[in-house]
Amino acid sequence: ILNVEQSPQSLHVQEGDSTNFTCSFPSSNFYALHWYRWETAKSPKALFVMTLNGDEKKKGRISATLNTKEGYSYLYIKGSQPEDSATYLCAVPRTQGGSEKLVFGKGTKLTVNP
Amino acid sequence: DGGITQSPKYLFRKEGQNVTLSCEQNLNHDAMYWYRQDPGQGLRLIYYSQIVNDFQKGDIAEGYSVSREKKESFPLTVTSAQKNPTAFYLCASSKGGWAYEQYFGPGTRLTVT
Numbered sequence: 001i002l003n004v005e006q007s008p009q010s011l012h013v014q015e016g017d018s019t020n021f022t023c024s025f026p027s028s029n030f031y032a033l034h035w036y037r038w039e040t041a042k043s044p045k046a047l048f049v050m051t052l053n054g055d056e057k058k059k060g061r062i063s064a065t066l067n068t069k070e071g072y073s074y075l076y077i078k079g080s081q082p083e084d085s086a087t088y089l090c091a092v093p094r095t096q097g098g099s100e101k102l103v104f105g106k107g108t109k110l111t112v113n114p
Numbered sequence: 115d116g117g118i119t120q121s122p123k124y125l126f127r128k129e130g131q132n133v134t135l136s137c138e139q140n141l142n143h144d145a146m147y148w149y150r151q152d153p154g155q156g157l158r159l160i161y162y163s164q165i166v167n168d169f170q171k172g173d174i175a176e177g178y179s180v181s182r183e184k185k186e187s188f189p190l191t192v193t194s195a196q197k198n199p200t201a202f203y204l205c206a207s208s209k210g211g212w213a214y215e216q217y218f219g220p221g222t223r224l225t226v227t
Contacts, residue, residue, distance in 0.1 A: 004156070032213045043118075044204070046215035089157070093212035099170055102147075102212060104156035 004092055006105035013080050014113050020076045021108040023090035027071035031093045034102065035064055035075055039086040047075075047088075080112040117141070120205050120219035127199075127226050135190045135222045137205030143217070144210040146188035150174060151202045151221075160203075163188055164210055192224065199226045 005024045013019050025033065032051045038044040048057040053068040061078045077084055087107040094103045118139040127133045139146065145164050149157040159172030163182040177196025182188055188207075192199045202223050206216040 034215060036216075036218075043218040043220050044216075045218070049213060049215050051213055091157075096173075099172070100212065101159045101162065101172055102216070104149075104158075106154065106156045 004090060004103050004105040006088075006090055006108050008108060009106065010109040010111070012111045012113065015081060017080050017112075018076065018078045019080055019110065020074050021088065021110075023073045023075070023105055025071050025073075025090075025092045026094070027069060029095070030068040030071075033066055033073050034089075034091040035073070036089040036091070037086045038089060038107070044089060075108075077110070080110070082112045082114050085110055085112045118205060118207050118217050118219040120203075120222050122222060123220065125222055125224045127224070129226055130194045131226075132191055132193050133199075133224065133226075135192065135203055135205075135224070137188045137190065137219060139186055139188075139207040139217070139219075141207055141217060142185070143207035144185070145208045145214075146182065147206040147208075147216065148172075148178075148180065148188070148190045149204045149206065151204060157204065160190065192226075199224060 007022050034049050035047040036044040048064050050066040055066045057064050063076045066073045087109045089107045091102045091104040121136045147162040148160040158174050160178050161180040163169035166185050169180050169182050179191045204221045205219040208214045208216045
């Protein structure tokens, strides 16, 4: 994997459902992985920054896991609520063309129906 | 209230005109970034600055210029050389280093006709 890939691209769930989505990234030279939540008409807000293989982080009903050896992270939302509707972005730092930067995936757009 | 601000929220310009987007932060962050978002694409890095008076090109720097004369300010100029300037522009800041989360401003939507 050369880029950061997120799946699915979009997801519709019912209120109360639990859901999860994936971020895949190059496993070589791993440094950190960021998850952001971007609600419509608002700024992206950081959820987690993860650096250690096997790390698991939790914030309320949202949790994330990290596997740096195989190059993926899962974001889980337990008991989805309409206010969880947002686009979830993941990003990893990469060195490309001599410069280092945060490379973002295209995001997973979650819609939670009441 | 600490935060990062961008102005204006919407900006309209005629083709051939340069335009400057403002980004200010009072978080005392060393690093600042400019991203561009286009439909169906991830955020792409235009320029970043790790410290005052220094900045580096990102993936898509052509047609853009920046300055970092003050720690709290990182304005972005979209020049007439930028082929497709119509987009949503996000500014961000962080403590510096890629293990720190980035704080984003509300964005500026630029439309060039």
